[in-house]
Amino acid sequence: MADPPISRNASPTFSNSPPPEYLNEADLLEFPLIRATNLYTDEGYEHQSDTTDDEESSSFGQSIRADDNDLAPQLKCTICQKRQKLEQTVALRCKCVYCKGCLERRFTRAIEAEYMFPATCCDAVIDLALVHQVLSPDILRGYETKKIEFESIDRTYCANRDCFAFIAQETTEGDKAVCANSTCHTTTCVKCKGEWHKGDCPVDEALQLVLVEAEKKGWKRYVNAAINFAIAVEPFGKLASADQKSLIKHSESQIDI
Numbered sequence: 001m002a003d004p005p006i007s008r009n010a011s012p013t014f015s016n017s018p019p020p021e022y023l024n025e026a027d028l029l030e031f032p033l034i035r036a037t038n039l040y041t042d043e044g045y046e047h048q049s050d051t052t053d054d055e056e057s058s059s060f061g062q063s064i065r066a067d068d069n070d071l072a073p074q075l076k077c078t079i080c081q082k083r084q085k086l087e088q089t090v091a092l093r094c095k096c097v098y099c100k101g102c103l104e105r106r107f108t109r110a111i112e113a114e115y116m117f118p119a120t121c122c123d124a125v126i127d128l129a130l131v132h133q134v135l136s137p138d139i140l141r142g143y144e145t146k147k148i149e150f151e152s153i154d155r156t157y158c159a160n161r162d163c164f165a166f167i168a169q170e171t172t173e174g175d176k177a178v179c180a181n182s183t184c185h186t187t188t189c190v191k192c193k194g195e196w197h198k199g200d201c202p203v204d205e206a207l208q209l210v211l212v213e214a215e216k217k218g219w220k221r222y223v224n225a226a227i228n229f230a231i232a233v234e235p236f237g238k239l240a241s242a243d244q245k246s247l248i249k250h251s252e253s254q255i256d257i
Contacts (some may be wrong), residue, residue: 077102090134094122100134107135111142117150119143159195160186175201 074083075091077099084099091097098106098121106126110119119126132140149155149166156172158165158179167177167188176196177188187196192203213219 088134090131092121092124092126092130094124096121098131098134103131103134104136104139107131107139107143111139111146114146114150117146154190156188156190156193158184158186159188159193160184 073086075086075089075097076083077089078096079098079102082099088100089097090103106121107119110117128140128143135143148168152166152169154169156167156169156177158167158181160179163179163181163184163186165179165181165184167179171178171180172190175190177190179186179188188194189196189201191201
């Protein structure tokens with residue numbers, strides 16, 4: 001006997017009986033539409049209305065992102081041997097891999113100690129173009145500032161010993177070097193490295209005497225050498241220098257000044 005036709009205007013009917021056996025609890029969890037409507041419990045049907053579709057989607061998205069983080073590609077740092085996310089590491093041309101922490105420590109040491117400058121790995125200078133995205137802006141600025149200082153041939157430091165800040169050559173005017181420190185602004189003589197004074201610089205006069213003596217004896221001036229401290233010529237033509245002895249080397253054929 002054929003089933004009676006179903007009226008389009010008929011209201012749906014709901015049964016108070018439990019779901020069929022073939023829809024067990026595991027099946028219900030697999031079908032969000034079923035789980036989001038009425039679920040049967042020991043106490044009868046219970047409508048799950050506390051969680052919206054948007055919340056379900058958000059929770060699912062967070063779960064996927066967490067899984068993605070766990071599966072994100074990682075590299076082992078050559079220095080600390082720890083695995084780090086790809087965006088927190090950098091591979092150098094020498095094939096060494098640095099994590100962000102180890103790389104910043106390396107550059108910080110180069111900033112703090114001149115003998116550690118420039119930052120190197122495997123006897124090669126680390127290219128800033130490879131690491132600038134990993135280093136913090138503060139470290140990058142500090143490194144660039146020290147690069148100017150450490151690569152300057154004739155350095156001038158503030159004559160105020162409580163400050164002693166480096167004064168870049170680009171900020172000097174003639175023989176005057178004004179400290180850029182906001183709490184100092186001391187003016188330093190770029191020739192004698194002492195406080196600014198009017199008139200001829202005594203160090204400059206001493207230098208001229210040395211050059212005259214060098215010309216008489218046929219000494220040659222070393223082009224790359226620089227005078228960083230005060231020098232003076234004592235009576236009887238003897239060259240005297242308190243801190244310049246290690247910088248001035250002369251012989252019968254050459255003089256460094």
